[in-house]
Amino acid sequence: MKRLLLLLAFLALPVAAAPxxxxxxxxLGTPPVVIVKHGLAQRASRLVRFYDAGIIGLGYDGMVRLRDASRLNLAQRQIAEKLIDSENPDxxxxxxxLAEGHGGQYWEPAVxxxxVQxxxxxxxxxxxxxxxxGQWSIKR
Structure with missing residues (x-):
């Protein structure tokens, strides 16, 4: 009976809403955030020429994607792909x-x-x- 009462009391507790x-x-300025932002900032200037040319775009999920490689030679395509392969993991x-800085991976969906916004x-x-x-358009 005591276990049943404890279970009912536990189930009656309010559930914390997701952030x-x-x-x-x-x-946030935690060391991990600062380090990652620094790497992103250093790479940004190399990505701009691909953004300007419409070769790389911003995916719906906030990741950068190769959008149109038709105007690139092999060496340029490799550079673009290498930048993307570095950018998205960062x-x-x-x-x-940022989620860890807010208290843990529970915050990851909200972060x-x-x-992305x-x-x-x-x-x-x-x-x-x-x-x-999955449709591409030019931001106005």
């Missing part, structure tokens, strides 16, 4: 570091949603962006 993107501070690392807002007009259906 929302509005609760996320994307400007973008995920930033999300994980991811907030960070920020990346989309920071995306320049004239650069390509993908919608949730």
């Amino acid at each position: 929302s993107p509005d609760q996320v501070n994307l400007d 973008r995920n690392s930033l999300i994980y570091a 991811r949603a907030a960070q 920020r990346w989309k807002a920071q995306w320049h007009a004239g650069w390509w962006i993908e919608d949730a259906q």
